Amino acid sequence: NFMLTQPHSVSESPGKTVTLSCTRSSGNIGNNYVQWYQQRPGSAPSCVIYEHKERPSGVPDRFSGSIDTSSNSASLTISGLKTDDEADYYCQSYDGDNQVFGGGTKLTVL
């Protein structure tokens, strides 16, 4: 079993670039795909990155994903921040057949 740890909150200004991290506690981050979900208040989550770095159709290319095996972490980078990007972001991976979610990061754009 492993945990995915995310910073509780991050703030950045419109137009800037922000990187959200997701650190896997044990086992290699590269062994299992990482997904990222955006959740706005009162709404269901929606996937913005799947399989480490792939973007679903309709997700702007301002969103990008990557993994870093040296730090055993995944990252979601959002460039050209818009106020509409303000949301909670969750990383998710797999432990065998089970899904594991990080605790989420609240992104504030102001």
Add this chain to the structure above:
Amino acid sequence: QVQLVQSGAEVKKPGASVKISCRASGYTFKIYYIHWVRQAPGQGLEWIGRLNPSGGSTITAQSFQGRVTMTMDTSATTVFMELSSLGPEDTAVYYCSRGGSGNDHWGQGTLLTVSS
């Protein structure tokens, strides 16, 4: 278009059970797993388990084993999640989601309130 439509809000007393439905449409039902995820008020996402509509096999998170039953009605393209022995800590929004490229489509959520 792909849609997952869940049943409405529920209020239950401690010790009771609840059965939430998730009707899928707009795609071939048997191809994609259906996952259940919950979110307690102000908290993060917690994976409950998943059902494989091709055969009906299920996997349940350890913390829910013995309390969760996932079933399906293939003819109605509907998946059900039943949670028993409810306690106040089960108060949450429950989501179904399709396991495609990531969990690529989600239901609107079902609010379960457990209160005496």
